Amino acid sequence: MLEPIIVVEDLHVEMGANPVLRGVDLTVRESEIVAVAGENGTGKSTLLRCLAGLRTPTSGEVTVFGAPPRDDATFWRAVAMVAAEPAWYPGLTVREHVELVRVTHEPVGDAWPGVGEMLERCGLTERADAVPSTLSTGQRQRLSLATALVRPSRLLLLDEPEHGLDTAFRGRLAAMLIEYTADGGTVVMATHDPGLIAATGARHSVLSSGRLAAGAAR
Ligand SMILES: Nc1ncnc2c1ncn2[C@@H]1O[C@H](COP(=O)(O)OP(=O)(O)OP(=O)(O)O)[C@@H](O)[C@H]1O
Numbered sequence: 001m002l003e004p005i006i007v008v009e010d011l012h013v014e015m016g017a018n019p020v021l022r023g024v025d026l027t028v029r030e031s032e033i034v035a036v037a038g039e040n041g042t043g044k045s046t047l048l049r050c051l052a053g054l055r056t057p058t059s060g061e062v063t064v065f066g067a068p069p070r071d072d073a074t075f076w077r078a079v080a081m082v083a084a085e086p087a088w089y090p091g092l093t094v095r096e097h098v099e100l101v102r103v104t105h106e107p108v109g110d111a112w113p114g115v116g117e118m119l120e121r122c123g124l125t126e127r128a129d130a131v132p133s134t135l136s137t138g139q140r141q142r143l144s145l146a147t148a149l150v151r152p153s154r155l156l157l158l159d160e161p162e163h164g165l166d167t168a169f170r171g172r173l174a175a176m177l178i179e180y181t182a183d184g185g186t187v188v189m190a191t192h193d194p195g196l197i198a199a200t201g202a203r204h205s206v207l208s209s210g211r212l213a214a215g216a217a218r
Pocket residue numbers: 015016020038039040041042043044045046047190
C-alpha cells in the first residue's frame with residue numbers, strides 16, 4: 001500500500017467556546033484524491049487549515065509528510081493551496097502572476113506544463129494581458145488554480161475549487177486533478193459539488209457534527 005501523506009488522529013478544534021471539529025480521523029495516501037463534503041459551517045475549511053499548518057488544533061495529531069504541518073517556506077515548496085481568493089499584485093497581469101509563481105519554483109522539469117500551456121488549459125489565454133481585478137469571479141478562480149498547478153508540488157489542498165466555475169471547466173478541472181495524481185501528487189479538497197467528486201473518482205466523506213462519517217475518509 002502507498003505511503004500515508006496525511007494522518008489525522010482524533011483532531012479537535014474549538015473556536016472560542018464552540019467545538020468545530022470533534023474527533024476527526026483521516027488518512028490520505030500518496031496519489032489519492034480525497035473530498036470532504038458537508039453543510040456550510042461544519043468545519044471543512046477549518047480541517048484544511050489544520051492540514052496546512054494555518055490553524056493549531058485544540059487537541060489531537062496532524063501529520064503531513066511525517067511531521068506536523070508548518071506554515072513555512074519548506075512546507076509550501078511541497079504543498080499548494082487554493083482557498084479564499086488571494087491578494088493579487090497591483091498592476092501585474094494574469095500571465096505575469098502565473099509567470100511569477102513559475103519563476104519562483106524554478107527549476108521546473110520539462111514535463112511540467114509551462115505558463116502558456118497552463119493559461120490555455122485554464123481558458124485564460126484570451127485574458128492573459130488583463131489584470132485580475134477586471135476578470136469575472138470564475139476567471140479569477142481559474143487564475144488561482146493556474147497559479148497552484150503551474151508549479152511542482154506533492155500535495156494540493158483545495159477549498160471549494162469549484163467556486164464560480166462553469167460546468168465545462170469543472171470537468172476540465174477534474175481531468176487536471178486526475179492527471180496531477182497520476183504524476184504522484186495527492187489532492188484533498190473541500191467541496192459542495194457532487195459532480196466534481198464523481199468526475200475525479202474521489203474517495204469522499206461528509207463532515208457532520210464535527211466528525212467525518214465513518215469509513216469513507218479514514
Ligand atoms: N475565525 C473564526 N472565529 C470564530 N468562529 C469561526 C472562525 N472561522 C470559522 N468559524 C466558525 O467555525 C465553523 C466552521 O467554519 P468553516 O469555515 O470551517 O466551515 P465550512 O464547512 O468550511 O463552511 P462553508 O461550507 O460555508 O465554507 C463555523 O461555525 C464558523 O462560524
